[in-house]
Amino acid sequence: MSGRLAGAVLVLNCGSSSLKYRLFDGADTLAHGLVERIGEPGGDAADHGAALGSVLSTLDLTGLAAVGHRVVHGGPDFSAPAVVDDAVVDAVRRLIPLAPLHNPANLAGIEVARRLLPNVPQVAVFDTAFHATMPEATATYAIDVEVARRLRVRKYGFHGTSHAYVSRCAATLLGRPPAEVNVITLHLGNGASACAVHGGRSIATTMGMTPLPGLVMGTRSGDIDPAVVFHLHRVGGMSIDEIDNLLNRDGGLRGLAGENDMRAVLRRRSEGDAAATLAFDVYCTRIKQYVGAYLALLGRLDAIAFTAGVGENAPVVRAAALAGLAGLGIAVDPDRNARAEPVISPPGSPVTVCVIPTDEEFEIAEQTRHALA
Numbered sequence: 001m002s003g004r005l006a007g008a009v010l011v012l013n014c015g016s017s018s019l020k021y022r023l024f025d026g027a028d029t030l031a032h033g034l035v036e037r038i039g040e041p042g043g044d045a046a047d048h049g050a051a052l053g054s055v056l057s058t059l060d061l062t063g064l065a066a067v068g069h070r071v072v073h074g075g076p077d078f079s080a081p082a083v084v085d086d087a088v089v090d091a092v093r094r095l096i097p098l099a100p101l102h103n104p105a106n107l108a109g110i111e112v113a114r115r116l117l118p119n120v121p122q123v124a125v126f127d128t129a130f131h132a133t134m135p136e137a138t139a140t141y142a143i144d145v146e147v148a149r150r151l152r153v154r155k156y157g158f159h160g161t162s163h164a165y166v167s168r169c170a171a172t173l174l175g176r177p178p179a180e181v182n183v184i185t186l187h188l189g190n191g192a193s194a195c196a197v198h199g200g201r202s203i204a205t206t207m208g209m210t211p212l213p214g215l216v217m218g219t220r221s222g223d224i225d226p227a228v229v230f231h232l233h234r235v236g237g238m239s240i241d242e243i244d245n246l247l248n249r250d251g252g253l254r255g256l257a258g259e260n261d262m263r264a265v266l267r268r269r270s271e272g273d274a275a276a277t278l279a280f281d282v283y284c285t286r287i288k289q290y291v292g293a294y295l296a297l298l299g300r301l302d303a304i305a306f307t308a309g310v311g312e313n314a315p316v317v318r319a320a321a322l323a324g325l326a327g328l329g330i331a332v333d334p335d336r337n338a339r340a341e342p343v344i345s346p347p348g349s350p351v352t353v354c355v356i357p358t359d360e361e362f363e364i365a366e367q368t369r370h371a372l373a
């Protein structure tokens with residue numbers, strides 16, 4: 001046995017037609033990769049079983065301690081990672097109605113891994129779990145309580161592993177324990193959400209029962225008057241599926257500017273394109289609104305942390321989202337911002353603004369180890 005792999009953790013992130021994997025030994029990555037177009041003609045594998053089988057055949061799994069699975073929706077059932085047994089599998093299956101696109105793929109990954117690695121413990125790490133600490137006052141929708149209870153309608157939030165990881169890193173950057181630090185984390189990727197983290201615990205986040213609300217995203221509208229849905233149906237004659245597409249897949253930057261990639265929007269904006277300029281303004285203004293809202297909820301703010309594709313790579317978005325907030329103790333230093341230094345606020349700022357690359361897979365590996373410890 002090669003002691004090298006003792007305590008190794010394999011992290012699996014299964015999408016409907018993809019399988020992403022990363023093998024960790026402590027913080028070191030031993031192997032990583034992506035199988036794509038699973039089940040599609042000309043794809044890399046016929047199903048998730050074949051995909052994982054071929055991945056496993058390439059890896060040296062001597063001493064593998066655990067497999068950690070990303071699971072998108074833990075519903076009301078999971079407020080922490082769960083060591084997988086039959087009851088956990090059944091619970092993830094019962095949650096499919098809350099996440100019809102994601103949970104079936106996550107479940108397929110769990111079932112295949114249990115079959116192919118029967119003697120290795122498996123842990124499910126939920127995107128929603130970090131937000132289980134939200135108080136009822138921010139998690140509750142003001143609708144008939146009986147309907148809400150029966151259909152499990154409430155705010156769950158997502159990107160939890162990223163918000164957990166980034167808020168902890170922000171505390172480290174400040175040299176203080178997470179329990180003493182209040183942070184607003186801004187996860188700005190293709191999907192995007194903000195989170196108010198009070199002393200290491202999520203107290204509010206912009207995504208809801210589903211990932212649709214909150215910030216403007218690549219293809220999701222974010223916040224919208226819910227009555228627009230009635231209007232589109234009754235007056236516009238659109239079906240529920242068409243409206244679902246309009247808001248979830250053809251909304252956000254794509255809806256406003258015709259493309260979901262912020263790089264393209266920024267390029268067109270710099271050339272004076274009006275649609276791209278409006279898309280940028282709506283995107284950044286929405287972030288600013290939530291920074292203000294979460295500052296009020298937190299009462300005292302120590303740090304704002306930008307992360308994910310846009311948050312880590314787009315200085316112009318960071319600057320615009322926080323412009324004009326000096327009165328709230330929030331400022332961005334142009335040079336530090338352009339260089340994407342870890343801290344981009346000027347020295348001595350009341351609120352430390354930082355850029356922290358997220359690492360959801362590392363966080364899943366960590367939580368997997370903790371769940372088994």
Ligand code: AMP
Binds near residue numbers: 262
């Ligand atoms: P993620 O979901 O975290 O992988 O983020 C993906 C998104 O990040 C892409 O769709 C791009 O819109 C955005 N992105 C990546 N690189 C850059 C960049 N250099 N400038 C602006 N946006 C970027």
